[in-house]
Amino acid sequence: MTDTLIVSRALPDSVMAAARDRFDVTCRDTTRPMDLAECRAALAGYDVVLPTLGDAFGADAFDGEVRAKGLANFGVGYNHIDVGAAKSAGLVVTNTPGAVTDATADIAMTLILMTARRAGEGERLVRSDAWEGWHPVQMLGLHVTGKTLGVIGMGRIGQAIAHRCRHGFGMDVVFHNRSEKVVDGARQLGSIAEVCAAADIVVTAVPASAETFHIVGAGALAAMRPHAILVNIARGDVVDEAALIEALQAGRIGGAGLDVYEKEPHVPEALRACENAVLLPHLGTATLEVREAMGRMALDNAIAIAEGRDPPNPV
Numbered sequence: 001m002t003d004t005l006i007v008s009r010a011l012p013d014s015v016m017a018a019a020r021d022r023f024d025v026t027c028r029d030t031t032r033p034m035d036l037a038e039c040r041a042a043l044a045g046y047d048v049v050l051p052t053l054g055d056a057f058g059a060d061a062f063d064g065e066v067r068a069k070g071l072a073n074f075g076v077g078y079n080h081i082d083v084g085a086a087k088s089a090g091l092v093v094t095n096t097p098g099a100v101t102d103a104t105a106d107i108a109m110t111l112i113l114m115t116a117r118r119a120g121e122g123e124r125l126v127r128s129d130a131w132e133g134w135h136p137v138q139m140l141g142l143h144v145t146g147k148t149l150g151v152i153g154m155g156r157i158g159q160a161i162a163h164r165c166r167h168g169f170g171m172d173v174v175f176h177n178r179s180e181k182v183v184d185g186a187r188q189l190g191s192i193a194e195v196c197a198a199a200d201i202v203v204t205a206v207p208a209s210a211e212t213f214h215i216v217g218a219g220a221l222a223a224m225r226p227h228a229i230l231v232n233i234a235r236g237d238v239v240d241e242a243a244l245i246e247a248l249q250a251g252r253i254g255g256a257g258l259d260v261y262e263k264e265p266h267v268p269e270a271l272r273a274c275e276n277a278v279l280l281p282h283l284g285t286a287t288l289e290v291r292e293a294m295g296r297m298a299l300d301n302a303i304a305i306a307e308g309r310d311p312p313n314p315v
Helices: 013-022 036-045 083-088 101-116 119-127 156-169 192-198 218-223 241-250 288-306
Strands: 004-007 024-027 048-050 070-072 092-094 148-152 172-176 186-188 201-204 229-232 255-258 277-279
Touching (some): 004 013, 004 036, 013 024, 013 288, 070 288, 083 092, 092 288, 101 156, 101 201, 101 255, 148 192, 156 201, 192 218
Parallel strands (some): 004 048, 148 172, 148 201, 201 229
16 A cells, blocks of 8 residues: 655645655645644644644644654754654654755845845835935945854854855854854854844844744844844744844844744734835745755655655654
8 A cells, every 4th residue: 555645735846746656645735834633634644744834733733643654844944843742652753954054044145135235125215216316325234244243053054154154255253052063264152142242243043942932032132233133044933023123113223134933924014114124935945946855855754754764864
């Protein structure tokens, strides 16, 4: 009998074709996350589940019947899965690290440049037909070359961002990490507040967890200098969104570039109204090549789970 696989949301065509070559595949026909009832039904009805961002695999999803052998998550982040509860129910959980590193670092650079140079604000000016032409002090932004970058979370993605900033823009790099780490050309500081105080550009690159919830809060934002910008490409809830909005509205920081939000897809009206914020719709890994690579990695994990082998990328 062919193993069954449920895919939370459609993946690129090449990945879906490869999945159908190996599994009896069910793919949901919506782009919305799975709710609790759907998650319970998936666990009870399929051999392997391929979930992704926002699917409701909290502890209560594993309360009922569990037929599935594992969750082959599409994405490096898995804060939508209670891994402890899944493992207690006998499931293997995997993710897709590595495939997302460069694309996520690239979107961080996009946000750094857009925010520092007020590109979002400038495009809105042009599109509104309100631009009156060039002049010497028009929309002066932050010069990026030679500035100090502060990275919160010096894992694969944090190091990729630091590499781009150091070698591409001649930046000094400081960072905070939960454990001691030696990174060529970067200095580790003792606290997030120290990083925020030292940097012109602060980038969050930590995984979402109970320990990183609101890791950038009012205190960290208060430590930032008035011209400094914050970029978040991690998960929305690592930044206290309300505190960030207040800091932006009061002009206590220079700006923010965000690809993630606390309650996606909801973005508060007050945040949308901030001219000094660049807001992207979670585009971190949104290239065909990267999504195909993520899908192949998730599928490799799913096949290993189905066959009772150790998967390549357990969490």
